[in-house]
Amino acid sequence: MRSYLLHILLTITLFGFGQNNEHLNQKITEAKKYCIKNKMNTSFCFLVDLSIHSGKNRFYIYDFKLNKITSSGLVCHGIGKNSTPQKPVYSNDIASNCSSLGKYKIGKRAYSNWGTNVHYKMHGLEKSNSNAYKRYVVLHSYDYVPETEIYPSHLTMGWSLGCPVVSNSLMKKIDKLLQNTKKPTLIWIFE
Numbered sequence: 001m002r003s004y005l006l007h008i009l010l011t012i013t014l015f016g017f018g019q020n021n022e023h024l025n026q027k028i029t030e031a032k033k034y035c036i037k038n039k040m041n042t043s044f045c046f047l048v049d050l051s052i053h054s055g056k057n058r059f060y061i062y063d064f065k066l067n068k069i070t071s072s073g074l075v076c077h078g079i080g081k082n083s084t085p086q087k088p089v090y091s092n093d094i095a096s097n098c099s100s101l102g103k104y105k106i107g108k109r110a111y112s113n114w115g116t117n118v119h120y121k122m123h124g125l126e127k128s129n130s131n132a133y134k135r136y137v138v139l140h141s142y143d144y145v146p147e148t149e150i151y152p153s154h155l156t157m158g159w160s161l162g163c164p165v166v167s168n169s170l171m172k173k174i175d176k177l178l179q180n181t182k183k184p185t186l187i188w189i190f191e
Contacts, residue, residue: 024049024060027190032064034103035186044070044177046106046139046187048164050077050088050099055151059166061173073170074145076155078162085154090191092124092131097161099189102126106139106178106185115141116171120178122163122187129189137162139187141171164189 024047031045044063052058059075062068077088080097091098107121119140124132142159145167159165164187166174178185 023051027188028062031062031186031188035064039183040105041181041183041185043181045185046174048075048187048189049191050101050189051191053151054085054155055153056149059164059170061177071170071173073147073167074149074155076142076145076160076163076165078160079157080162083157085157088191090128092127092129092135094131094135096135099160099162099164100124100129100132100135100137101189101191102129104129104132104187104189106187107133109175109178110138112138112140114165115143115145115168116175118171118175119163120174135162139164139166139171139174141166141168143168 027047035042042064044061047060047062049058057072057074059073060069061071063070078097078099081089081091083089088099090101092100103125105123105125107123109120111117112119119138122132122137122139124130140163142165145165147167147169
């Protein structure tokens with residue numbers, strides 16, 4: 001009983017009271033199948049749900065072995081094509097400065113001018129994000145992304161030109177995980 005109550009409390013904390021988690025659970029199931037089928041990392045993946053308010057946690061580190069979200073945080077979306085803090089606009093076009101939906105493979109670690117000075121290349125695996133590498137879409141942090149939720153406020157626009165941009169503390173967790181894995185890791189951006 002205690003474990004069940006703890007699970008309910010964690011769910012409410014991560015997703016908000018009354019919010020439908022079925023959508024995320026479906027993505028988790030699909031992500032695990034995809035990683036197995038494509039010989040990707042089956043220890044963890046990253047999920048980004050851009051349908052969630054930008055002032056709430058919408059970047060998730062999901063541990064396949066523990067079957068749970070081990071960390072979450074805020075994530076910025078791109079500013080291009082009249083995106084607003086409330087509603088991102090998606091595009092795969094070069095120089096669009098938009099976020100792109102779909103599955104990506106995390107690539108090489110490299111120096112970043114922003115945040116923790118680390119970024120990871122992203123390789124789009126679908127038609128909706130196939131130009132990610134050419135567009136210099138990378139996973140990185142930025143000093144001004146808050147460490148905690150700011151709802152009902154939204155994240156400030158302009159911190160992302162299409163990249164998923166997270167807080168420095170979340171990036172440190174991501175970096176530690178990625179440095180200790182050999183297989184390609186999935187990051188899935190969806191709505």
